[in-house]
Amino acid sequence: MTVESTAARKPRRSSTGSGKRASAKKPAPQKSTEPELIQLLTPEGKRVKDAKNAVYDAYVADITAEELRDLYRDMVLTRRFDAEATALQRQGELGLWASLLGQEAAQIGSGRATRDDDYVFPTYREHGVAWCRGVDPTNLLGMFRGVNNGGWDPNSNNFHLYTIVIGSQTLHATGYAMGVAKDGADSAVIAYFGDGASSQGDVAESFTFSAVYNAPVVFFCQNNQWAISEPTEKQTRVPLYQRAQGYGFPGVRVDGNDVLAVLAVTKWALERARTGEGPALIEAFTYRMGAHTTSDDPTKYRNDDERVAWEAKDPILRLRAYLETEGHADEGFFAELEDESEALGKRVREVVRAMPDPDLMAIFENVYADGHALVDEERAQFAAYQASFADAPAAGEVK
Amino acid sequence: MAVQKLPIAKAINESLRTALENDPKVLIMGEDVGKLGGVFRVTDGLQKDFGEERVIDTPLAESGIVGTAIGLALRGYRPVVEIQFDGFVFPAYDQIVTQLAKMHARALGKIKMPVVIRIPYGGGIGAVEHHSESPETLFAHVAGLKVVSPSNSADAYWMMQQAIQSDDPVIFFEPKRRYWDKGEVDKEAIPGPLHKATVAREGTDLTLAAYGPMVKVCLEAAAAAEEEGKSLEVVDLRSMSPIDFDSVQASVEKTRRLVVVHEAPVFLGTGAEIAARITERCFYHLEAPVLRVGGYHAPYPPARLEEEYLPGLDRVLDAVDRSLAY
Numbered sequence: 001m002t003v004e005s006t007a008a009r010k011p012r013r014s015s016t017g018s019g020k021r022a023s024a025k026k027p028a029p030q031k032s033t034e035p036e037l038i039q040l041l042t043p044e045g046k047r048v049k050d051a052k053n054a055v056y057d058a059y060v061a062d063i064t065a066e067e068l069r070d071l072y073r074d075m076v077l078t079r080r081f082d083a084e085a086t087a088l089q090r091q092g093e094l095g096l097w098a099s100l101l102g103q104e105a106a107q108i109g110s111g112r113a114t115r116d117d118d119y120v121f122p123t124y125r126e127h128g129v130a131w132c133r134g135v136d137p138t139n140l141l142g143m144f145r146g147v148n149n150g151g152w153d154p155n156s157n158n159f160h161l162y163t164i165v166i167g168s169q170t171l172h173a174t175g176y177a178m179g180v181a182k183d184g185a186d187s188a189v190i191a192y193f194g195d196g197a198s199s200q201g202d203v204a205e206s207f208t209f210s211a212v213y214n215a216p217v218v219f220f221c222q223n224n225q226w227a228i229s230e231p232t233e234k235q236t237r238v239p240l241y242q243r244a245q246g247y248g249f250p251g252v253r254v255d256g257n258d259v260l261a262v263l264a265v266t267k268w269a270l271e272r273a274r275t276g277e278g279p280a281l282i283e284a285f286t287y288r289m290g291a292h293t294t295s296d297d298p299t300k301y302r303n304d305d306e307r308v309a310w311e312a313k314d315p316i317l318r319l320r321a322y323l324e325t326e327g328h329a330d331e332g333f334f335a336e337l338e339d340e341s342e343a344l345g346k347r348v349r350e351v352v353r354a355m356p357d358p359d360l361m362a363i364f365e366n367v368y369a370d371g372h373a374l375v376d377e378e379r380a381q382f383a384a385y386q387a388s389f390a391d392a393p394a395a396g397e398v399k
Numbered sequence: 400m401a402v403q404k405l406p407i408a409k410a411i412n413e414s415l416r417t418a419l420e421n422d423p424k425v426l427i428m429g430e431d432v433g434k435l436g437g438v439f440r441v442t443d444g445l446q447k448d449f450g451e452e453r454v455i456d457t458p459l460a461e462s463g464i465v466g467t468a469i470g471l472a473l474r475g476y477r478p479v480v481e482i483q484f485d486g487f488v489f490p491a492y493d494q495i496v497t498q499l500a501k502m503h504a505r506a507l508g509k510i511k512m513p514v515v516i517r518i519p520y521g522g523g524i525g526a527v528e529h530h531s532e533s534p535e536t537l538f539a540h541v542a543g544l545k546v547v548s549p550s551n552s553a554d555a556y557w558m559m560q561q562a563i564q565s566d567d568p569v570i571f572f573e574p575k576r577r578y579w580d581k582g583e584v585d586k587e588a589i590p591g592p593l594h595k596a597t598v599a600r601e602g603t604d605l606t607l608a609a610y611g612p613m614v615k616v617c618l619e620a621a622a623a624a625e626e627e628g629k630s631l632e633v634v635d636l637r638s639m640s641p642i643d644f645d646s647v648q649a650s651v652e653k654t655r656r657l658v659v660v661h662e663a664p665v666f667l668g669t670g671a672e673i674a675a676r677i678t679e680r681c682f683y684h685l686e687a688p689v690l691r692v693g694g695y696h697a698p699y700p701p702a703r704l705e706e707e708y709l710p711g712l713d714r715v716l717d718a719v720d721r722s723l724a725y
């Protein structure tokens with residue numbers, strides 16, 4: 001059977017629109033290999049000092065050796081936690097995992113720039129930011145194991161629940177920030193999202209609202225170059241940080257693999273927000289070293305050369321080189337951290353394996369805060385149905 | 400070879416391929432549909448063979464995907480868009496409900512909206528939240544949209560052809576947990592109408608009506624019931640808007656009992672509509688009230704609870720027993 005076209009019009013030019021006109025007019029994809037960005041530590045671990053960086057550099061001018069070691073420690077432990085979670089998924093203990101491998105500096109640098117009273121709105125990959133906020137990493141695993149849809153109290157660490165629907169949380173962050181401003185508080189809000197998410201209407205609307213209401217919110221876009229299989233070029237024709245200008249607030253691109261630069265730039269943006277200067281957009285230019293999630297197969301859409309090039313910019317090796325050349329850390333520090341890392345891995349394994357399945361009645365818990373007659377009725381029916389199994393004669397028995 | 404054994408995902412893939420071949424106005428659009436072939440590989444290989452102008456990787460923006468598909472349709476194209484998962488259709492819900500559904504009526508019939516929106520839906524794959532929902536009622540409730548869901552490979556192949564040929568917008572719900580189930584597809588067959596229900600199994604004691612992922616569960620329930628000496632008829636609705644009430648009525652007039660099964664919440668669901676209509680049409684034939692088996696008035700639960708949430712064999716057979724006890 002053939003399928004007849006019922007299209008109303010007859011094609012005038014090429015039937016598919018793939019004629020000369022379309023291809024000739026297509027803008028060349030933006031080159032993203034060596035972008036302009038704020039960098040304070042080179043990939044080799046050398047400290048950069050120049051005029052372009054000066055305004056941000058001031059925010060880390062008095063950073064101590066201990067603080068630098070702490071940043072290093074955060075990145076190493078976060079990477080270890082992430083590796084453990086990936087392994088647990090492979091062993092069938094987690095249904096899914098979204099790895100942050102390669103994005104440690106973007107997350108630790110920005111997370112450590114926040115104050116306790118700031119509020120963080122993550123997407124679903126912000127394990128390093130959660131770490132900085134003091135969320136027990138094992139709490140992040142519940143939703144990936146399938147025992148809950150969140151797993152922590154957002155208010156205890158001012159760290160909101162993971163948001164899976166792309167971009168939604170940027171509006172929540174903006175609204176929260178509008179509330180902060182109404183309260184006259186000097187806290188700030190930070191919203192995380194990806195380069196793919198930058199295409200969502202919600203993100204555009206959050207830019208509009210935050211600008212119009214001068215909300216104290218920092219938009220932190222981790223441009224890890226990919227939205228599942230789609231490169232950033234499928235989301236935008238201009239560098240993402242430049243979008244901010246059109247809304248009337250500043251945008252900065254920072255080397256997302258440079259923890260020091262990320263810390264500095266985020267501190268700058270949060271301070272602006274706190275002092276009433278309104279929103280800012282940070283584009284942390286980084287790379288997703290692994291798959292999008294454990295269900296993804298990146299060999300379908302990208303080659304290894306790219307990854308190899310980014311391996312040379314590894315955020316952890318870079319800070320280590322700097323710590324060593326400056327004499328800020330000795331062998332003992334690294335050895336101790338290795339032990340701590342092992343212990344964290346072990347604890348994560350143990351906690352996850354011991355995580356119980358939720359009670360069946362959890363289906364009906366917390367559907368409403370005030371209760372609801374229909375839920376009560378269905379809960380009772382469900383309980384009676386389940387109970388009928390407990391009392392039922394075992395298979396093969398005669399009723 | 401006319402008859403082939405194909406998994407549902409592959410049947411849809413071949414159906415899309417056929418449509419792309421037969422009509423230069425057909426376009427595939429969505430997130431990751433190109434190189435990756437979609438997260439379920441339903442569009443695998445299509446971009447390679449038809450190019451980026453026909454199989455379009457879109458920005459990550461569902462409102463944008465559906466909104467631009469509307470514009471392309473206005474220009475004479477026939478876009479088939481993919482929404483990656485059920486829970487991600489809502490950014491596009493505004494475009495679908497306020498624009499796509501109403502365009503033909505607003506234009507006094509002068510323009511057509513041949514847009515197909517493919518949505519992998521339903522649970523049972525152990526996913527995280529927003530990846531397992533059954534929002535079909537939210538679309539069936541909207542006038543101007545047609546809503547269908549195949550349950551097997553042959554229907555997947557043919558219903559997709561028919562949806563693409565339709566001049567109305569069709570929301571095409573694909574039962575994602577059945578994507579890998581194989582079935583025979585006869586590409587030379589003459590398919591029945593898109594919105595006609597079919598009898599998937601004949602029986603005399605009770606009718607089970609279902610669609611999409613639940614048809615298989617109902618067939619298994621009918622097989623289990625047979626061992627207990629009960630004869631269940633299974634009606635595969637195939638379409639939730641319109642619903643083929645005539646076929647359901649014919650079956651109920653024979654069996655005198657009806658249980659409707661779907662994954663979506665029971666409250667205000669497809670089953671509620673069927674129960675009301677069949678009660679009106681078959682009041683004197685019914686030996687028992689129409690019963691419904693489905694989801695609860697609660698958010699879709701985390702994966703470890705989904706087997707309890709989803710209608711399984713036991714819950715269907717329990718409803719069968721209750722109906723037969725009247």
Ligand SMILES: Cc1ncc(C[n+]2csc(CCOP(=O)(O)OP(=O)(O)O)c2C)c(N)n1
Pocket residue numbers: 125164165166193194195196197198222224226227228288292430459461483487490
């Ligand atoms: C509204 C919506 N559409 C689609 C998806 C499916 N999805 C999950 S992650 C993802 C890619 C996100 O890319 P990006 O925003 O760059 O963030 P990254 O995962 O790279 O950190 C997609 C398409 C989703 N979660 N939500």
